[in-house]
Amino acid sequence: MAREQDENGFARIALPHLDAAYSLARWLTRDEHLAEDVVQEAYLRAFRFFGNFRGEDAKAWLLAIVRNTFYTLHKQNQVQRLHEPFDDELHDAPVEAGAEGDDPQTLLARFTDAQAIRTAMEALPDEYREVLVLREIEDMSYKEIAAVAKLPIGTVMSRLARARKLLRTNLQCADEGR
Amino acid sequence: MDCTDARELLDGYLDYELDAAHAMQVAHHFNSCNACRAAHAAAVRLRAAVRDHAPRYRAPAQLRARIVAATGGKTAAAREQKWLRPGEWLRLGASFAFAVVLAWSVTYHFVKPSAADLLADQVLSTHVRGVLSGRLIDVVSSDRHTVKPWLSARLDFSPPVADFAQQGFTLSGGRLDYLDGRPIAVLVYQCRNHVISVFVWPEAGADEAGLERESVKGYHVARWSAGGFRHYVVSDLEEEQLARFVGLLRAAEPAGKR
Secondary structure (H helix, E strand, O other), rough: OHHHHHHHHHHHHHHHHHHHHHHHHHHHOHHHHHHHHHHHHHHHHHHHHHHHHHHHHHHHHHHHHHHHHHHHHHHOOOOOOOOOOOOOHHHOOOOOOOOOOOOOOOHHHHHHHHHHHHHHHHHOHOOOOOOOOHHHHHOOHHHHHHHOOOHHHHHHHHOOHHHHHHHHHHHHHHHHOO | HHHHHHHHHHHHHHHHOOOOHHHHHHHHHHOOHHHHHHHOOOOHHHHHHHHHHOOOOOOOOOHHHHHHHHHHOOOOOHHHOOOOOOOHHHHHHHHHHHHHHHHHHHHHHHOOHHHHHHHEEEEEEEHHHHHHHHOOEEEEHHHHHHHHHHOOOOOHOOOOOOOOOHHHHEEEEEEEEEEOOOOEEEEEEEEEOOOEEEEEEEEOOOOOOOEEEEEEOOOOEEOOOOOOOOEEEEEOOOOOHHHHHHHHHHOOOOOOOO
């Protein structure tokens, strides 16, 4: 009875956020098959941990598990890439002057090019891509993002700022490289 | 606020995450600084580009099916299950609390003694007190032509008085009493050893009210409105006899006649 209740409760809690979970996984893995693996593993973990779920923000709870699962599998599958602890100080170097302001016409054109935007976003480091996806695509607040990514809210803001500057740079580079 | 501060807060401003004081300062700075205003406009454009064109991927159907199968094997039926989520328990609890309050209110509304019931209690108490104290009759007379003028002289109304000695209900007399904030007439009848009190007072604008009867602690109370008077009849007489008395009384008082 309790088991059935858990199963039914889990379906009600977790299934509505499946698209969000898959989308985050897809943006993190940048691969549809890897994304499915991550989400399936994440949902099995969530199902096992469901007894610990205390009725808080279900979406943040699930996306945090998706994110953790991604980093776990990421490390396992891509041993060739050394995953060093992310250093916000190091990455948060001052942005060069002129990176913001009046956009050149060529850059404005890229703003309507879905493929260019997707490529530029996928070129972002994971730590920046995830906060940007959570903010702009999942429309989460800093507080919710902080809960998913296990970050202080101040770091969420600085990472978002950095992510946007890098994204702009990536778009410009893509433009110049054409 | 200078440009450095404004640029640092730009993203928080963009995301509506600043407190009101900081948001106002940033907005104020944008009004006076062309470069920062341009940076903000550029950030708005970039965000719009991402929101408009970066896809939110949808989970493939087979992934959903695999997860459903792995975590309970229930699909649509699982979502229609009867158990409630924590939030729904809360709502259910709130609904229940509301229902309790509503039920209490409704019950109180109906169980709460009505004005007529309260009056019936007063009438009964007055009758019993009168019988116990022996101060039941001010004017002792079996002649209604004595009782009626006596009452009329002491009240601002002239109560209908009838005698049913032929039918077994002897008029014993009448008295003044005070009920519901006004002086009233009480006619006292006798039937064998039983005392019948008839409380009468005029009721301004009273509708004709049908007969209502109730029994309280061995006493029977009948009440009705007719001919501009409110009547309460109280006695420990058996119910059928009292009903017969009430029938006689009502028949003797044509509606509309004062």
